[in-house]
Amino acid sequence: MPLTLAEKLCAKAAGREAVAPGEIVTARVDLAMIHDSGGPRRVEPMLKELGVGIWDPSRVVLITDHYVPAVDAESAAILDLTRKFARRQGVEAFYDMQGICHVVLPERGHLAPGMFVAGGDSHSTTGGAFGAFMIGIGATEMAGVLATGEIWVRVPETMRVEWTGRLGHGLAAKDIMLFLCGRLGMDAANYRAVEFDGDAVRALPMSERMVLTNMAAELGAKVGLVPPDRTTIDYVTAAGARLGGRVGADWERWRSDDGATFAETHRFDAGALAPQVAAPHSPENAADVTAHGTVAIDQAYIGACTGAKLSDLHMAAAVLRGRKVAKGVRLLVAPASARTTQQAAADGTLAALTEAGAILLPSGCGACAGYGAGILAENEVCISATARNFKGRMGHGTSKVYLGSPYTVAASAVAGRIADPRALLAERSR
Amino acid sequence: MTASASLAAENTLAATATGHAWVFGDNVDTDVLAPGLYMKGPVSELAKHCLEALDPRFAREAQPGDIVVGGSNFGMGSSREQAAMALKALGIAAVVAKSFARIFYRNAMNLALPVLVCPEAGAIAAGDRLVLHAAEGRLDDLTQGRAFACEPIPPHLLAMIADGGLLPHLAKKLGARA
Numbered sequence: 001m002p003l004t005l006a007e008k009l010c011a012k013a014a015g016r017e018a019v020a021p022g023e024i025v026t027a028r029v030d031l032a033m034i035h036d037s038g039g040p041r042r043v044e045p046m047l048k049e050l051g052v053g054i055w056d057p058s059r060v061v062l063i064t065d066h067y068v069p070a071v072d073a074e075s076a077a078i079l080d081l082t083r084k085f086a087r088r089q090g091v092e093a094f095y096d097m098q099g100i101c102h103v104v105l106p107e108r109g110h111l112a113p114g115m116f117v118a119g120g121d122s123h124s125t126t127g128g129a130f131g132a133f134m135i136g137i138g139a140t141e142m143a144g145v146l147a148t149g150e151i152w153v154r155v156p157e158t159m160r161v162e163w164t165g166r167l168g169h170g171l172a173a174k175d176i177m178l179f180l181c182g183r184l185g186m187d188a189a190n191y192r193a194v195e196f197d198g199d200a201v202r203a204l205p206m207s208e209r210m211v212l213t214n215m216a217a218e219l220g221a222k223v224g225l226v227p228p229d230r231t232t233i234d235y236v237t238a239a240g241a242r243l244g245g246r247v248g249a250d251w252e253r254w255r256s257d258d259g260a261t262f263a264e265t266h267r268f269d270a271g272a273l274a275p276q277v278a279a280p281h282s283p284e285n286a287a288d289v290t291a292h293g294t295v296a297i298d299q300a301y302i303g304a305c306t307g308a309k310l311s312d313l314h315m316a317a318a319v320l321r322g323r324k325v326a327k328g329v330r331l332l333v334a335p336a337s338a339r340t341t342q343q344a345a346a347d348g349t350l351a352a353l354t355e356a357g358a359i360l361l362p363s364g365c366g367a368c369a370g371y372g373a374g375i376l377a378e379n380e381v382c383i384s385a386t387a388r389n390f391k392g393r394m395g396h397g398t399s400k401v402y403l404g405s406p407y408t409v410a411a412s413a414v415a416g417r418i419a420d421p422r423a424l425l426a427e428r429s430r
Numbered sequence: 431m432t433a434s435a436s437l438a439a440e441n442t443l444a445a446t447a448t449g450h451a452w453v454f455g456d457n458v459d460t461d462v463l464a465p466g467l468y469m470k471g472p473v474s475e476l477a478k479h480c481l482e483a484l485d486p487r488f489a490r491e492a493q494p495g496d497i498v499v500g501g502s503n504f505g506m507g508s509s510r511e512q513a514a515m516a517l518k519a520l521g522i523a524a525v526v527a528k529s530f531a532r533i534f535y536r537n538a539m540n541l542a543l544p545v546l547v548c549p550e551a552g553a554i555a556a557g558d559r560l561v562l563h564a565a566e567g568r569l570d571d572l573t574q575g576r577a578f579a580c581e582p583i584p585p586h587l588l589a590m591i592a593d594g595g596l597l598p599h600l601a602k603k604l605g606a607r608a
Contacts, residue, residue, distance in 0.1 A: 024584065024586060037469065037510070038509060038510065038511065042511070046597055049597060049601070050597065050600060050601055050604060051604075052604065067470070072470075074470040074471065075470060078470065120509060121508075121509050122460075122507060122508045122509040122533055124509075136509045136533055137509060137533060137536065138509050138510070138511035138514075138533060138536065138537035138540065139511045140511060140537065140540040140541060140595070140596050140597060141536055141537065141540055141596065143596075143597065144540075144596050144597075144600055147600060147604070148600070148604075152586060186457050186503055186506055187457070187502055187503035187506065187529060187531070190503060190529060190531065190532060191532050220503060220506065220531060220532065222532055282457065284457075369461070369466045369508070370461075370465070370466030370467050371466055371469065375467075388459075388461070388507060390459040390461040390462065390507060391459075391461065391462060391483045391484075392461060392462065392465055392467075392483045393459075393461040393466060395467075397482075397483045
């Protein structure tokens with residue numbers, strides 16, 4: 001029987017030939033990823049209570065990103081506990097202040113097609129860009145995974161989303177996802193897998209595919225998947241993923257079979273897409289950038305797992321080079337990882353950003369979830385390259401967060417109000 | 431979870447939950463359930479700010495046994511389990527909603543906070559007196575004199591929740607293996 005990619009991945013993890021949507025199966029976990037917020041401080045007491053250690057420390061990646069760098073006694077204590085946990089439990093893949101988990105994980109070669117991965121964070125769907133079945137779970141669930149190496153999963157139906165054509169200049173994967181949130185709604189893919197395909201998707205580099213699968217979480221998806229191809233394999237091998245053995249080498253089989261059953265299929269033309277901006281307080285309030293009228297901003301934020309990878313900083317720099325951030329506006333940039341910072345320093349991107357007036361912040365989850373530097377005061381307005389703009393998430397309950405691509409955030413920082421990046425980019429090419 | 435807490439959870443499920451309805455709309459997110467600003471501290475503190483962005487009275491006035499009623503996609507957003515822990519800390523006996531975001535659903539069940547899909551949740555009014563028969567999947571609205579059907583809890587979760595949540599359930603399983 002023809003299977004979808006999600007069904008194949010579930011079947012493999014369950015040690016079965018085939019599975020059907022709706023079935024509850026027990027999956028063997030190839031890798032578990034935990035971070036400083038939902039990780040050691042929550043799971044260690046539970047493992048203690050169960051009287052067990054980690055089932056296989058070589059299959060665990062631990063990353064500090066939510067509370068870095070420590071800013072008060074509580075965050076310092078959480079990080080201290082996290083570091084001690086890594087030593088006590090023998091977790092060698094411990095990345096301390098190296099960047100945001102969803103970016104560090106593939107960057108350091110931990111993901112490959114065919115894997116089943118449990119991540120202690122809702123944006124764990126990001127890992128599906130690499131052809132891995134990666135789901136987000138909570139802390140107690142993670143304690144169970146760490147104790148047993150297993151998790152139950154309901155085999156998801158698949159929603160297929162095809163993007164044909166080609167994105168216009170000044171548009172990005174972020175615009176695709178905001179558009180989908182607006183068009184389909186925040187629970188369109190609840191309990192489902194979303195499989196992204198089509199010419200426009202295959203033309204995207206891994207960093208942009210990661211935005212698609214990252215924000216599949218905003219559609220409610222269990223997993224977001226992009227079928228692996230040469231682009232995927234080039235990335236994971238360059239990152240040092242060890243293909244072969246349990247994962248990776250057989251990557252060509254990780255695609256939906258011809259004739260597989262999809263719960264829904266959506267087709268869109270990437271060429272017809274305009275830059276998208278989501279109004280407060282939900283990504284589903286997305287509309288063309290021009291539809292929002294004049295909205296003055298106090299802050300522009302380029303950060304988080306969704307919007308501060310090297311390609312995102314390149315987009316911002318393309319707009320900002322030779323321009324200045326508007327008076328009265330602050331542009332904050334928190335590169336997604338230490339490697340991102342190194343690469344952006346080496347290729348001149350950081351200089352372009354800072355010469356325009358951007359303020360650099362440490363790598364980490366930062367202001368996105370109201371944990372780190374850059375949170376908003378009462379009634380302040382921000383445009384952000386992040387994934388979520390829920391009420392009060394980035395600071396005060398009355399603050400207003402608009403979401404856009406790094407191009408749009410940068411253009412808005414220059415204009416002092418929400419602005420269409422295409423005009424600025426067109427001026428440049430004239 | 432302590433033995434007494436797991437016993438309490440078992441009782442919640444075996445018997446019935448009775449309380450008043452706190453009604454919220456669609457897409458109640460984890461940032462309003464467990465605001466990031468309070469995530470570093472203890473859950474008892476965090477719970478004081480649970481849902482304050484939507485209804486500042488909720489955390490102050492909710493009584494043990496009360497039931498939270500949501501629309502579609504309740505608990506969307508983050509994987510933070512504190513979203514369910516905060517409700518539990520306030521004594522909320524159960525959440526019924528038209529649908530749940532998947533991580534919140536699993537988190538709540540893992541903590542033995544029963545969450546039930548009730549397609550007609552929209553008909554429940556704030557303050558209605560409710561009796562939830564979680565194991566049977568029935569919600570009696572005493573104020574309206576109506577009974578609402580809830581989707582039954584899947585058997586593997588019913589077994590887990592009857593043990594008091596994932597941890598006691600695992601302890602039992604690991605003990606049996608040893």
